[in-house]
Amino acid sequence: MPVAKKSGEDLRETLRLPLGERIELAAYDARATPGFADGKQAALTDTARMGGRLAGLQERLWAAGTAGDRRRVLLVLQGMDTSGKGGTVKHVIGQFNPAGCRIQAFKAPSEEERAHDFLWRVRRALPGPGEIGIFDRSHYEDVLIARVRHLAPPAEIGSRYGLINDFERELAEDGVTLVKCFxxxxxxxxxxxxxxxxxxxxxxxxxxxxxxxxxALWPAYQEAYELALEHCAAAHAPWYLVPADRKWYRNWAISRLLLEHLTALGPRYPKGAFDVAACREQLLRQA
Amino acid sequence: MPVAKKSGEDLRETLRLPLGERIELAAYDARATPGFADGKQAALTDTARMGGRLAGLQERLWAAGTAGDRRRVLLVLQGMDTSGKGGTVKHVIGQFNPAGCRIQAFKAPSEEERAHDFLWRVRRALPGPGEIGIFDRSHYEDVLIARVRHLAPPAEIGSRYGLINDFERELAEDGVTLVKCFxxxxxxxxxxxxxxxxxxxxxxxxxxxxxxxxxALWPAYQEAYELALEHCAAAHAPWYLVPADRKWYRNWAISRLLLEHLTALGPRYPKGAFDVAACREQLLRQA
Structure with missing residues (x-):
């Protein structure tokens, strides 16, 4: 388990799962609060304080997107039933301007979706430039429940890890900041x-x-998660393990991860591509 | 201008434009605050207080939707540039759980969209059962800018009022509560x-x-709005005229309209279609 760090340090480093190592989920304490030592009330206060900064950065990202900046953020939420994916959308994403959020909850694929490759429906739900995309479940279900429930032949499931890695590399190269939270x-x-x-x-x-x-299939799911977290992680698309037994910590940690990523992106209001003085004069001359 | 009523009365009646009458927008004071007499601070407080009730009703509507209730709400926002459509989404819709909101901002139609009839893109953006849909601009642009800028032959534009009425009737019959705000x-x-x-x-x-x-085309737009507000209003799809020179009133009024509509819908948490005691026992027996 990573050692808890003091608030103010980079939570991305604290929660990022190591690359190229075996992951053993049982080694991580789900009640831990890495990076935050001050308890529930302080976390609620700090989360609320982050809200304004998150919304401000989102507005800049959106504004930059209107001027050709292709960057965007994609938050991928995965976890067992009741782990708090929906609660995260409500409490963390609820801090943003909803107009700039593109939220998709992935259910069991429809007949139409099953007629395509497994990434088809995911591509259709990607955030556009300047948006914050949120996936409540994602393409990872195709190596999780699909593996545990034998929804596809083993060889096909085996090939999906590589396809996911190619896909996520493509996204990163197209300006998508991937924030994958388990x-x-x-x-x-x-x-x-x-x-x-x-x-x-x-x-x-x-x-x-x-x-x-x-x-009842908990062990099989944990194993499927361990494989996914091991096989599908890269410097441009790491996994963050968010201990989620305490909801207040989960909301704080994901808010903080988003804040750190958005701050690192440093989006800026674009310069207008027009003559401000001339426009003002034109307006003032109008009736 | 409707007489200002005391808070607590039905704002839908106060702001609903009359059916079957000539509308003269110049007769309505954009700085008025019908239905709210207590000023800015009280409005901000009251709006914030409505937030929790709105989110609670939304959750019930969403929950009912998971059990087959097809009802949903569609907020249509129209108004001149700077009238506050985006601000309404941020401040009013920001009070809901973003997971249950389906927001679409309609821009000038793309080539693909222009290849279809004008309602095609609108149908694709409709809220599903249990959702709150929000249109920032809408199918009304096809009788507004399209009319003012002559984007289609007059006869075609003339035919759209009837098509819009048919469309909105179809929506209402399919469980959509239309909340159209000018x-x-x-x-x-x-x-x-x-x-x-x-x-x-x-x-x-x-x-x-x-x-x-x-x-510079303000008068032509006001006239196009008057025609749309006259021709496309019905008991199941009325227009609300929201005076919008004061942002705090606009946010209060639209929150209140949504609250009244959601309260009237009275969505309920569905009864589970499973045996609670048996499920509890099964869970407790598991490791």
Whole structure:
């Protein structure tokens, strides 16, 4: 487990999974709060404080996009059922201007989607220049549930890791900053969250009895995740392991990762391609 | 001008334009605050207070959608340049969970879009069941700029009013609550806002010199709006005239219109289609 660092350090380094090494998820504590030592209340305050900065950077990115800057961000959220992908969209992405966000939740593929290669539907959902794209599940499902549930022949699934790597390299070269987050929850916490959904009638719509059968396959899913995190990581497309048993930490950490990436991009308001003084004069001359 | 009513009354009635009457936009004061008498600070507080209720109703609508309820809301925002369509998305729609919002800003149609009938691109951007759809501009541009700029033969433009009415009736019958808002700003306020964009380098990206030429056509646009507001209004798809010279009123009024509509829809969390006790037991028996 990486040593917890003090707030103010680069969380990307703290949470980035090592490249070219075996990943053992059991070695990571899902209740840890790496990079943040000050507890829940401080995290909520800090997250709220980041909101304004995130929205400001987003506006600059968007504005730059209107002037030809092709850069954009793609947040990929993966994790077991109840790990908080939806909660992240609500609480973290809710801090941005929704007009500049392109959110896609990937469900089981439709018949039309299955008629194409597995990246087809993903390409159609990519953010445009200046946008923040958010994938709630993604092309990784095609090496996760597809592997565990044998939805394709093993050789085909084996070939997908390379196809994903090619795809993500192509995205990076086209100006996409990939922020891939694995929301790491513990087996116990998943049980608590599923039981809570059952306890509360206003949460029943989130519950699917097949979640129980999926949970029984926990070890196979963890292994499939380990393979994906090992095989599909690169300097331009690393995985961040976000301990997610504590929701306040998850929201803080993902806000912070986005803030660090956006700050590093340093988007700027573009210079207008027009004569300001002449336009002002024209306007003032009008009735 | 409708008489200002006290807060607490039905704003839909206050702002709804009359059906089957000539509309004269000049008769409406763009600085008025119908339905709200208490000034800016109170409006900001009340708008923020509505945020939680809006998000709660949205979650119920979304949850109902997962269980087969086809109902959804479509907010259509129209208004002259600088009238605040983008600001409405940021400040009003920003109160919702972005995962359940489907936002489309309509620009000049692409070549592909022009190859189809004018409603083609609009149909593709409709909200799904349980979603809040937001159109920043819409199919109305095809009877607004298209009319003023002669982008199609007059007979064709004339036929579009009926096609729009048929389309909106079809939507209403399919469970879409249409909330069509005309953001009414004054000619003077537009000048102030355009000049402010020129004064601030961080706003230059929002400025387009063609805005000046469009502004010169103000009377033609007002007339085109009057025709659209007259011809394309029905009990199931009325127009709300939102005075928009004061941004705080605009945000308050549109939040309130959405709140009233969502409250009237009364979406409910669906009952789970599973045996809660059996699921709980199965979960508890698992490792």
């Amino acid at each position: 929301l790491h929850i513990s087996h116990d916490e998943q049980k608590r969250r599923l039981l809570r959904r059952l306890d509360r009638p206003d949460k029943h719509w989130k519950f699917d009895p097949t979640d129980i059968a999926e949970r | 953001l009414h700003i004054s000619h003077d306020e537009q000048k102030r806002r355009l000049l402010r964009r020129l004064d601030r380098p961080d706003k230059h990206w929002k400025f387009d010199p063609t805005d000046i030429a469009e502004r």
